[in-house]
Amino acid sequence: MKPIRTYLPLLVLVAGCASTPTPAPAPTPADATFPWYQEAARTQQVLRIDSARSLITVTVRRGGTFSRLGHDHVVASRSIEGFVAPDAGRADFRFRLDQMTVDETALRSKAGLDTQPDADAIAATRTNMLTRVLEAERFPLVTLHAERAAGKGDTLQLTVELHGVSRTVEVPTTIERSKDGVSASGTLTLRQSDFGITPMSVMGGALTVQDPMELAFRIVAAAPPP
Numbered sequence: 714m715k716p717i718r719t720y721l722p723l724l725v726l727v728a729g730c731a732s733t734p735t736p737a738p739a740p741t742p743a744d745a746t747f748p749w750y751q752e753a754a755r756t757q758q759v760l761r762i763d764s765a766r767s768l769i770t771v772t773v774r775r776g777g778t779f780s781r782l783g784h785d786h787v788v789a790s791r792s793i794e795g796f797v798a799p800d801a802g803r804a805d806f807r808f809r810l811d812q813m814t815v816d817e818t819a820l821r822s823k824a825g826l827d828t829q830p831d832a833d834a835i836a837a838t839r840t841n842m843l844t845r846v847l848e849a850e851r852f853p854l855v856t857l858h859a860e861r862a863a864g865k866g867d868t869l870q871l872t873v874e875l876h877g878v879s880r881t882v883e884v885p886t887t888i889e890r891s892k893d894g895v896s897a898s899g900t901l902t903l904r905q906s907d908f909g910i911t912p913m914s915v916m917g918g919a920l921t922v923q924d925p926m927e928l929a930f931r932i933v934a935a936a937p938p939p
Contacts (some may be wrong), residue, residue, distance in 0.1 A: 746805045746858070750796040760797040760894050760934035762806050767793045769808065772824045772927040778842040784830050786838060787820045788813050790855075797934040799895055802861035806932065810849040815839045817823050824927075846910070852876050859897075871901070893934035 750759045774785045790813050795806025816835045821828075830838070843849040855875050863866040867888045872881040886899040904924045905911070 721883045737911065746856075747796060750798060750805070753798050753801065757798060758936070761937040762793055762795045762797065762804075762867065763894075763933045763935055764791065764793050766896075766933040767791075767931060769793060769928065769930045769932075770820055770824070770825075772929075774923045774925075774927075776923040784828055784834075785824075785826050786816055786830075787824050787826065788815055788842070789817060789820055790814075793932065797855075797895060797932075799890070804859040804897075804932070804934070805857070807854050807856040809853055810847050810855065811819045811843055811853065813839075815842070847876060869897070869899070873903065875908050876910070880907050894933065896931065896933045898931040900930075903928060 748791045752761065753759055769790045771788045773788070779804040790808040793806050793808045794805065797804040815838050816830055818829060852875075855873070857874075858872040862870045862883050865883070867886050869884050870881060871884045871887045872879055880903065882901060882903070884899050884901045886897050889896045903926045905922070905926065906924055
């Protein structure tokens with residue numbers, strides 16, 4: 714009899730490697746926010762996010778008495794798109810869930826995770842993450858809106874919309890400015906329950922998904938080519 718193996722994707726606990734077919738990617742919806750930057754560019758500097766240099770990662774950890782039977786996971790987006798208006802102190806960006814990666818070796822190492830799921834387990838984790846929990850066909854995007862928090866230096870007020878639910882948090886941020894652009898990096902913790910998601914568990918709670926999600930970001934924006 715094979716030992717029980719439980720894999721923790723973003724927001725979900727998957728018992729074993731059973732998976733469901735991955736749906737075809739839905740078209741990216743039009744964004745009503747981005748035209749604001751087209752208008753703003755007439756009077757102020759507007760920067761475009763450089764997806765090749767930007768990264769968002771989410772680390773989800775296992776819990777419970779039998780947590781040793783599972784894996785923690787790192788999910789990442791390298792396909793971030795959006796704009797920054799430095800003078801206005803705002804940024805808007807988004808990424809598609811179906812373009813996220815799961816358990817890149819280098820990112821697991823950076824997060825301090827000392828195990829590595831095999832390729833089949835990663836594929837099953839990703840499929841179940843997109844279909845069973847995040848419903849990526851119905852909610853294909855995560856969108857984020859950032860503004861300076863008044864009177865708090867480089868602290869940002871960040872609004873995250875995930876799975877149709879929006880939450881706003883304040884995030885201490887390291888902002889670096891140059892003549893060519895700007896970068897912002899920071900970390901924050903969100904809870905699955907904040908987005909209407911109940912952390913899953915099996916075996917009467919002996920093996921669970923912890924509610925907190927550890928999010929780290931580095932967003933780099935530069936002037937678009939002429």
